[in-house]
Amino acid sequence: MQETLVQVRGLSKQFKRDNGETFFAVKDVTLEIRRGEIFSLLGPNGAGKTTTISMISGLLTPTQGDALIGGNSITKNPLAAKKMLGVVPQDIALYPTLSARQNLEFFGKMHGLGGKTLNQAVDEVLDLIDLGDREKDKVDNFSGGMKRRVNIGIGMLHKPQLIYMDEPTVGIDPQNRRRILDTVLRLRDELKMTVLYTSHLMEEVQEISDRVGIIDHGQMIALGTVGELIQKVGEEDRLILKVGEQPVAEPLLRRIESEVATATRAQYERREIANGDSGALAAAEGILTVYATRGRRALPDIIRLANETGVDILSVEVREPDLEAVFLHLTGRALRD
Amino acid sequence: MLRKIWVIAYKDLYITFTDRNLILIMIVTPLALASIIGLAFGGFIGGGGSDVPVQNIPVAVVNLDQGVEFGGSPLNQGQTFVDLLVPQGDPDPENVLHQLTNAVELGTAETARAGVNAGDYSAAIIIPAEFTASITTTQAQTALTPVQIEVYASPAAPVSANIIRSIVESFSNQIAMGSITVASTIGALTERATANPLFGLQFAAAAGGDGFNPDFSAAFSPDAALIRIEQQRVTGETAAFNPLVSFGSAQAVFFMMFTAMAGANNVMEERRAWTLQRQLVTPTPRMVLLLGKMVGTFISCVAQVIILILALTLVGSLIAGELQFIWGTNLFLLALVILCVSLAASGVAALVAGLVRTPEQGNTIGSIISILFGLFSGAFFSVEAVPGANVISRLTVNYWGVEAFNKLSQDQTDIGLNLVVLLILGVVFFSAGLFIFNRRLSV
Ligand SMILES: Nc1ncnc2c1ncn2[C@@H]1O[C@H](COP(=O)(O)OP(=O)(O)O)[C@@H](O)[C@H]1O
Numbered sequence A: 001m002q003e004t005l006v007q008v009r010g011l012s013k014q015f016k017r018d019n020g021e022t023f024f025a026v027k028d029v030t031l032e033i034r035r036g037e038i039f040s041l042l043g044p045n046g047a048g049k050t051t052t053i054s055m056i057s058g059l060l061t062p063t064q065g066d067a068l069i070g071g072n073s074i075t076k077n078p079l080a081a082k083k084m085l086g087v088v089p090q091d092i093a094l095y096p097t098l099s100a101r102q103n104l105e106f107f108g109k110m111h112g113l114g115g116k117t118l119n120q121a122v123d124e125v126l127d128l129i130d131l132g133d134r135e136k137d138k139v140d141n142f143s144g145g146m147k148r149r150v151n152i153g154i155g156m157l158h159k160p161q162l163i164y165m166d167e168p169t170v171g172i173d174p175q176n177r178r179r180i181l182d183t184v185l186r187l188r189d190e191l192k193m194t195v196l197y198t199s200h201l202m203e204e205v206q207e208i209s210d211r212v213g214i215i216d217h218g219q220m221i222a223l224g225t226v227g228e229l230i231q232k233v234g235e236e237d238r239l240i241l242k243v244g245e246q247p248v249a250e251p252l253l254r255r256i257e258s259e260v261a262t263a264t265r266a267q268y269e270r271r272e273i274a275n276g277d278s279g280a281l282a283a284a285e286g287i288l289t290v291y292a293t294r295g296r297r298a299l300p301d302i303i304r305l306a307n308e309t310g311v312d313i314l315s316v317e318v319r320e321p322d323l324e325a326v327f328l329h330l331t332g333r334a335l336r337d
Numbered sequence B: 001m002l003r004k005i006w007v008i009a010y011k012d013l014y015i016t017f018t019d020r021n022l023i024l025i026m027i028v029t030p031l032a033l034a035s036i037i038g039l040a041f042g043g044f045i046g047g048g049g050s051d052v053p054v055q056n057i058p059v060a061v062v063n064l065d066q067g068v069e070f071g072g073s074p075l076n077q078g079q080t081f082v083d084l085l086v087p088q089g090d091p092d093p094e095n096v097l098h099q100l101t102n103a104v105e106l107g108t109a110e111t112a113r114a115g116v117n118a119g120d121y122s123a124a125i126i127i128p129a130e131f132t133a134s135i136t137t138t139q140a141q142t143a144l145t146p147v148q149i150e151v152y153a154s155p156a157a158p159v160s161a162n163i164i165r166s167i168v169e170s171f172s173n174q175i176a177m178g179s180i181t182v183a184s185t186i187g188a189l190t191e192r193a194t195a196n197p198l199f200g201l202q203f204a205a206a207a208g209g210d211g212f213n214p215d216f217s218a219a220f221s222p223d224a225a226l227i228r229i230e231q232q233r234v235t236g237e238t239a240a241f242n243p244l245v246s247f248g249s250a251q252a253v254f255f256m257m258f259t260a261m262a263g264a265n266n267v268m269e270e271r272r273a274w275t276l277q278r279q280l281v282t283p284t285p286r287m288v289l290l291l292g293k294m295v296g297t298f299i300s301c302v303a304q305v306i307i308l309i310l311a312l313t314l315v316g317s318l319i320a321g322e323l324q325f326i327w328g329t330n331l332f333l334l335a336l337v338i339l340c341v342s343l344a345a346s347g348v349a350a351l352v353a354g355l356v357r358t359p360e361q362g363n364t365i366g367s368i369i370s371i372l373f374g375l376f377s378g379a380f381f382s383v384e385a386v387p388g389a390n391v392i393s394r395l396t397v398n399y400w401g402v403e404a405f406n407k408l409s410q411d412q413t414d415i416g417l418n419l420v421v422l423l424i425l426g427v428v429f430f431s432a433g434l435f436i437f438n439r440r441l442s443v
């Protein structure tokens, strides 16, 4: 088993709402990050990812709990803990009137780099984030994606053993997103860094992570490898069948569950779609969800049963088990809601 | 650690001094303002006309003149002057002198001087006992003897003090010239005042005008001067007023307050932009970070004042046609004043930044404080007539700084109190600000 680099124990943070009442933004979070892995925190907006990262990087004092980074307590021995650390904040945190190079140089110096080492490190990072030819340009003139890349570059400049990346792909076009994900993988594979990655996008988490912690309402609701987590929902595929405005009666659901061999569960959900402008009810959309192992094979039977009860299937989507399904399974909500 | 403080300070200085708009606000605006007002006022001193909206200058008049018997009736020129300045009953709104000044008559020179020292008056006019006797020929005294009216002025209010001085000059000239009777002078004054409501200060200078032609040569050429006006500083030394210094230092300190406020408030802005947090996750103690920010602010202030002082020296020298050290020749003390003023300004700013919640709040409150400091220290117009303003002005960085600059420009070196006050303001506020801010960051 790999060495543990970060140990988070019973971490909680309480905040005050504007109306004065207190609430836990993070509650009793415990996790370990092993050397050399990409560990992801997956959770919807407001789940407590940034608050967690802030506490384990020494920006926020935990209400309860502590984190050890390479054995150093972030609350009791913050400077030693911070020496091992690189942080990429969720928001683009750069000086707009400084050039890319000047930004990198400043934060490099703050990490204690200087002279040739600094120059070399800046050159390397500029190369890695593919901005070598724009190094002298003011960051203000950069596109969103370029700024993101500088934002990330600063976090890795001093070659930390451990790097936190808080939603580094937010608000970015697919091309830049791909580039960033590749960079994250290179950090682990080529530079042997340990990465704590947060996101609310399950696809990227599923792709790059060795292990994932799913966080919701400040609490860790599941933790493990992608495979382990998916096992929680079983091997079942999720079949999403759209039926439009037609009503689906309970007997059909029960018949699917009993007559389709591999199907375990069938649900019907009716969503009303409001007209964007007027807010008036424009249409209703019915969705029939069936959980089944080897879902594609169950499809003909399901369609037959639907036809027998007079329900036309308008579209079909087969989802193999994924983290989205895990989140849905655990919370009853979709990640994106 | 020192290296990191400098890294942070240098970054802020670099960002500040490469920002063209900021330079415009920090250097160009105050320089232009100081030069324009200074030159305009300089023109006024020299006899040219210009309107400066000054009102209700508090002034104490002490008439020690014992007068003489003249042609069988008592003549007291000193009393004439008192009557001219001090309203009988309610101030006459038509009377420019009553508008311009807020004169009261006091019994003794001591109480008047004490009033100036205490900040109750901008100046005291003290007419000596032998005033009328000296300038009047009688059978007993056939020769005229030069006599001195003392204008004891507060260095805190150089503008007002100079206006008073001009009024005394103007008045004295009338008497000394002997060409116009006192009565007609008053008549002419009143006439002109009613004719031109914007008369303002022109009256005192009154270069050209109907029925009122003061000749300034008497006041400025020692030989011709029968009555000398000696402007007394609190120190008792003769003052030489340089409007470029007075306005320049007032503007410099005023704008420097903004620089300091902006510099300290930058901590709040960096916090919102997350660049502060980004520095906080580096192995850097929080105090080092805050110190770095404040050192940057302090150096910005120092640089701004130095540049303004150099630029105004250049302006002054260009006008004079030769190099003039308008800020005095004691460069060591000048440097000390610059450092202390900058420290005090940064300190006040650090405290403000430590107390506000958002950068917007910081901006608003910082600006309000800077403007209030400017107002109460008389950077824009004389506030000596405002009750309590003299006391309040002593609570401002501006007052102590501007006064020190003015003294130095007159080669007076008694600025120990100024330096001490500024230093204490700076150290106390600076420490308090850092302490509070440091605690606020640990949430
Ligand atoms: N400084 C704060 N004061 C009060 N509430 C906060 C503060 N920071 C975050 N929160 C609240 O804590 C919750 C978790 O926020 P955050 O950690 O930013 O979530 P995430 O990063 O997962 O989107 C949210 O409800 C957020 O509004």
Ligand SMILES: [Mg+2]
Pocket (backbone or CB within 6 Å): A049, A050, A051, A090, A166, A167
């Ligand atoms: Mg977040």
